[in-house]
Amino acid sequence: MALPGENTKFYETPNHPYQGERISEESDLVSRYGLKNKEELWRAQSELRNFRREARRLLGQTETVSGEEFVSRLQRIGVLSNQESLDDVLSLDVTDVLERRLQTVVYREGLANTVGQARQFISHGHITVDGSRVTEPSYTVEVSEEDAIAFDERSDLTDELHPARAGAQE
Incomplete structure (x- = not known):
């Protein structure tokens, strides 16, 4: 539990810390994108997870105005292209987020x-x-x-x- 006034983490660590395949994939991404450490990768993964969570929530609603705002925000930051829609958010990869750094x-x-x-x-x-x-x-x-x-x-x-x-x- 964080003390008042202290920041909490903006990322989630992996559930299983010792998986060779995941570790090698993370190391490859860290070196390819020049990240300082895996924490920066986990932040990008958490950001992507939040995008997907919001897209699933919006797909379940009947109101489309907030969905259009969400898609336009992702298009503005370049994660989605102009032709992609809310359904395409679910198929995004962590490299799409890392490319916008x-x-x-x-x-x-x-x-x-x-x-x-x-x-x-x-x-x-x-x-x-x-x-x-x-x-x-x-x-x-x-x-x-x-x-x-x-x-x-x-x-x-x-x-x-x-x-x-x-x-x-x-």
Whole structure:
């Protein structure tokens, strides 16, 4: 039980801690997406679990207005495409959530050579989203913000010839 004023966990740990197949899958995702630890993966899994839970709840209701709002929110953050509906939320994978992290988007746009370097650039304050410096690698990037990701103009990394960007400009 948490004390008043203390935060509680935003994720659930696995029920069975020692399953070789699950551990190897988690390790693969942690290395592929450059996560700091498995806790970040478990947070993404919990977020996906909450999306699915909400979709099941909305599918059971007859009112469609709140379902449309939920789908439009998922489309805005890029987890769902514009053609997908509430039924498609149930078929989402944890990689769909991990692909929307700022760390992954910075790497995919070619601002960093590796996902680890993308994480370092973000946490050191070299990356801006819509002109605002963001230092959280787990920041969820909305579709409208994707084109507005750049290096901070006060950063040394704005120079194309910076050694840390050796392979990024190719």
